[in-house]
């Protein structure tokens with residue numbers, strides 16, 4: 001049964017069940033949403049991705065959780081915490097990683113920021129993270145905009161080449177933003193202002 005891990009003004013973050021996985025695939029496995037994530041995924045790739053999300057929850061007690069809108073129960077996407085495990089990013093392996101993916105018709109309404117603030121709160125206040133990173137590719141300006149809006153700092157010294165993707169490619173390099181626990185209270189207040 002799905003368990004609610006955080007509640008915000010407009011959203012619930014919760015663990016996955018089969019129905020929400022199917023709905024997530026329906027609303028987010030689209031060309032626009034998957035633009036910087038390797039394109040629309042086939043069924044095998046989707047199933048493997050859901051297995052990984054379940055495994056993170058089992059291993060760490062956190063994952064990229066389902067994001068549900070409270071007003072109508074709509075599944076908007078995911079947001080949450082995993083640990084860096086990208087092949088090629090060994091220097092960061094084990095570090096708390098925040099991530100997000102929302103359906104296109106939910107973009108631009110502050111939902112991702114709202115879910116990300118709740119996830120960041122959990123990382124620092126509940127899971128005791130000393131710092132959190134976010135990973136993306138140079139072209140994903142929207143994701144980088146959210147990272148900066150959360151007060152995360154671009155750390156070129158931590159960038160790496162993800163061995164899963166061909167080089168040269170627009171999906172390589174993996175670029176890193178980071179925020180430390182001590183900086184989160186002020187960054188949080190600024191993100192909410």
Ligand SMILES: CC(C)(COP(=O)(O)OP(=O)(O)OC[C@H]1O[C@@H](n2cnc3c(N)ncnc32)[C@H](O)[C@@H]1OP(=O)(O)O)[C@@H](O)C(=O)NCCC(=O)NCCS
Nearest residue numbers: 101102107108109110111112113136141142143145146149
């Ligand atoms: C990344 C994503 C979650 C952002 O969603 P969103 O709906 O734009 O997020 P929000 O409305 O909560 O806005 C987040 C903040 O970042 C800012 N932001 C968003 N895009 C930006 C951009 N291109 N440049 C600068 N800032 C930007 C917004 O201004 C907003 O701050 P505000 O509240 O002060 O206005 C969404 O675009 C998405 O799901 N993309 C597809 C999946 C994906 O690529 N995931 C990330 C993989 S690394």
